[in-house]
Amino acid sequence: MSSIKCPSCGQNISKHANVCIWCKCPLTPTVMNAAEESENRRKIEAHKEKWEKKEEMRLAQIRAIESRQIHCPYCGSVNVRKTTFWSDFGLWQSVGKQWVCKDCGSYF
Ligand SMILES: [Zn+2]
């Protein structure tokens, strides 16, 4: 009967044993494990790469949206609103400048 040494306790045990008969440590064929592990790692890497690309695209989209968003030219705040006023005529009127910054109060 072919035997191997237990990696945990060093006793001779059957090559086909799943568990060491001496110390009960689980034995898994190391060669298969290494192959499986590298395969798993490859999958993880591929998945990560895909995910990173997706994330990059998502961030680029967010940046594109943000750059389109109206922001204050004075303080850079995006906390802005349309300048409309309730006039004496009972109408909503713009004051000429389109936006007002709620942070610094500038019209632009
Ligand atoms: Zn053992």
Ligand SMILES: [Zn+2]
């Ligand atoms: Zn501002």
